Amino acid sequence: MAKQILLNAFNMNCVGHINHGLWTHPRDRSTDYNTLEHWTGIARTLERGLFDGLFIADIVGVYDVYQGGVDLTLRESIQLPVNDPLLLVPAMAAATRHLGFGVTVNLGYEEPYLLARRFSTLDHLTRGRIGWNIVTGYLDSAARAMGRSTQLAHDERYDRADEYLDVLYQLWEGSWEEGAVLRDKAGRRFADPAKVHPVRHKGKYYQVEGYHLAEPSPQRTPVLYQAGSSGRGQRFAARHAECVFIAPPNQEVARSGVRALREQLVQAGRRADDIKVFAGINVVVGRTEREAREKHAEYLRYASPESGLAHFAAGTGIDFARYGLDEPIPYGNTNGIESAARTAEQQGWTRRRMLELFALGGRFPTIVGDPGQVADALQGWVETTGIDGFNLARTVVPESYEAFVDLVVPELQSRGLYKTAYEEGTLRSRLFGEGHHLPARHAAQAFRRAVEEIA
Numbered sequence: 001m002a003k004q005i006l007l008n009a010f011n012m013n014c015v016g017h018i019n020h021g022l023w024t025h026p027r028d029r030s031t032d033y034n035t036l037e038h039w040t041g042i043a044r045t046l047e048r049g050l051f052d053g054l055f056i057a058d059i060v061g062v063y064d065v066y067q068g069g070v071d072l073t074l075r076e077s078i079q080l081p082v083n084d085p086l087l088l089v090p091a092m093a094a095a096t097r098h099l100g101f102g103v104t105v106n107l108g109y110e111e112p113y114l115l116a117r118r119f120s121t122l123d124h125l126t127r128g129r130i131g132w133n134i135v136t137g138y139l140d141s142a143a144r145a146m147g148r149s150t151q152l153a154h155d156e157r158y159d160r161a162d163e164y165l166d167v168l169y170q171l172w173e174g175s176w177e178e179g180a181v182l183r184d185k186a187g188r189r190f191a192d193p194a195k196v197h198p199v200r201h202k203g204k205y206y207q208v209e210g211y212h213l214a215e216p217s218p219q220r221t222p223v224l225y226q227a228g229s230s231g232r233g234q235r236f237a238a239r240h241a242e243c244v245f246i247a248p249p250n251q252e253v254a255r256s257g258v259r260a261l262r263e264q265l266v267q268a269g270r271r272a273d274d275i276k277v278f279a280g281i282n283v284v285v286g287r288t289e290r291e292a293r294e295k296h297a298e299y300l301r302y303a304s305p306e307s308g309l310a311h312f313a314a315g316t317g318i319d320f321a322r323y324g325l326d327e328p329i330p331y332g333n334t335n336g337i338e339s340a341a342r343t344a345e346q347q348g349w350t351r352r353r354m355l356e357l358f359a360l361g362g363r364f365p366t367i368v369g370d371p372g373q374v375a376d377a378l379q380g381w382v383e384t385t386g387i388d389g390f391n392l393a394r395t396v397v398p399e400s401y402e403a404f405v406d407l408v409v410p411e412l413q414s415r416g417l418y419k420t421a422y423e424e425g426t427l428r429s430r431l432f433g434e435g436h437h438l439p440a441r442h443a444a445q446a447f448r449r450a451v452e453e454i455a
Contacts, residue, residue: 002416005382006389006431008055008102008278009046009401013085015077017057018393019282020311020361021304023077028396034083036091042398043092046099049405050419052431053100054092055133055225055245055278055391056085060106061142066310067321076307086118093126100427102131102225102243107164108157109137109146113208116171119222120214128218128426128436131243133225136161138337139314154334155232160205165240166447167206170199172221173438173448175212191215219436221444223428229257229339237275238264239443243431245391247280247364249357253343254279254385262386270441276388276431279381282366283392283400285407289370296368299395300359308358309351316341325352364393371411378408379417 015023015030023030032038046054062080063073073080089101103122105115122130136157137143143151152160180195201208226241228234237244244261248254262272284299286292313320315337323329331345349357360366367377381387394400412418423429426436438444 002379003382003388004419005378005412005417006276006278007049007051007418008053008389008391009042009051010055010057010280010391010393011042012057012079012082013088014079014082016079016307016361018280018311018362018364019299019303019395020076020078020307020358022299022302022361022396025299025302025396027399030394030397036088039088039092040095042401043096043099045398045401045405047096049401049409050422051099052389053102053131053427055102056088056104057133058082058085058104058106058135059139059142060109060137061139061145063139063310063314064141065317065319066313068319072307072310076304076310078307078311086122089122089130090125093129098129098422098430100129100131100223100430101126102133102223104133104135106135106137106142107161108151109142112164112167112206113171113210113213116168117213120172120212120217123217123219123222124214128428130219131223131225131427133227133245134161134165134240135227138317140317154230158228158232158236161236162239163203163205165443166203167199167201167208169221169444169447170201170208171212172216173444175199176216178216181215219426219428221438223431230337230342233339234261234264235268237261238268238270241275242428242438243276243278245278245280246387247340248385249343249347249363250365251381251384254381254387258386274439274441277386278389278391279385279387280364280393281378281381281390282360282362282364282395283374283378283404283408284366284368284395285371285374285403287370287407289373292368292370292373296366303359303361305355305358305361308361308363309354312340312344312354312358312363316344320351320354323351325355326350360395362393371407374408375411375415375417378412379415 015033022028059079062070063078064070085103119132175197177195180192182189182192198211199208224241225243226237227245229246246257258277265272265274284292284296286295309320317334331341334341357363367374413420429436
């Protein structure tokens with residue numbers, strides 16, 4: 001049997017997300033981002049298409065590297081304004097039964113004790129359909145906005161994140177034992193005090209002493225997503241992540257990254273398939289190839305390649321506006337997204353080349369064609385690179401999602417490459433088929449046993 005493809009829709013609680021400029025298209029509804037109806041409508045469409053999840057990005061800070069300010073960022077709404085992603089989830093969960101939600105939260109500006117409760121609450125309200133995309137941050141503008149002179153160095157951000165996760169595992173996995181919640185009205189015992197334990201953590205970055213405020217949720221720990229592709233990011237993923245999001249420019253880069261990540265997993269004592277890898281992709285599909293290419297050409301007329309360049313500049317920390325179209329760019333070391341700068345350097349990207357690559361407003365590879373051609377391409381990516389699925393970026397909303405659901409999903413199903421119905425259960429159980437909780441080989445389980453042994 002062919003490997004079934006996993007699918008997330010990739011979105012953000014803002015006007016311009018990845019493919020910049022397309023908010024100006026007359027059929028686009030991205031400017032409705034601040035209404036619940038916009039999001040519940042998207043969620044229903046994705047559930048109709050049996051998507052595994054909606055992956056919601058987020059940033060803290062603004063893109064102010066390109067041209068040394070935010071003028072272009074504001075004119076083109078390059079992820080500004082941006083609203084809180086977590087507050088969308090309960091409304092979309094109420095409008096669906098199976099769709100999962102991977103929500104981005106930057107741990108650098110959130111205290112672990114309160115974030116633990118927030119995700120437990122969402123896991124309860126969604127009945128086990130919540131995931132957390134763990135990010136450590138990369139914007140100096142965010143650090144300044146949060147009262148810090150500068151952000152931590154790249155690798156130290158991951159060191160802090162390791163300790164942060166250790167605290168969360170103690171809260172989610174260890175504070176409340178299985179069977180602690182009784183709900184015994186006759187005996188007037190909601191919980192068994194002998195099975196609820198305080199967390200006492202004294203580390204380099206965090207000092208926490210207290211009980212987890214929420215009772216155990218269906219998954220306890222949310223499904224853990226992570227998007228770092230640097231060497232340090234991959235080591236972090238090998239210890240913690242269950243799903244990894246990559247944004248390779250081509251299949252060769254994707255294949256190399258996936259191979260390295262799975263080798264890191266084995267070295268960390270996990271199985272090579274313990275992580276599902278999702279690649280960012282754009283799809284423009286039509287009923288015929290001609291229709292798809294005409295639609296793509298139409299989209300290009302509204303896209304803003306320069307906005308894509310400004311977005312990429314913020315990620316690398318390099319103001320590309322300072323360089324000529326064909327002038328070599330000295331990438332060097334960066335305190336931003338290391339993998340983005342490394343890829344650009346390895347590919348020899350000049351400003352002209354990046355503007356060509358970002359023709360649709362973003363840097364994801366773009367598949368254009370009829371349903372069969374799109375299915376061929378998606379299948380080719382999976383078979384060639386070893387990824388498990390895709391984060392489908394929006395182009396024109398909602399038609400890009402609707403076209404994929406109506407045209408591509410049936411084609412994938414006819415080939416046995418995509419499910420024909422949801423399985424019951426939590427997001428984790430549907431992704432991995434091993435139950436609702438993290439497996440024993442995951443680092444989190446050590447904290448659960450440690451608390452039980454101390455008790």
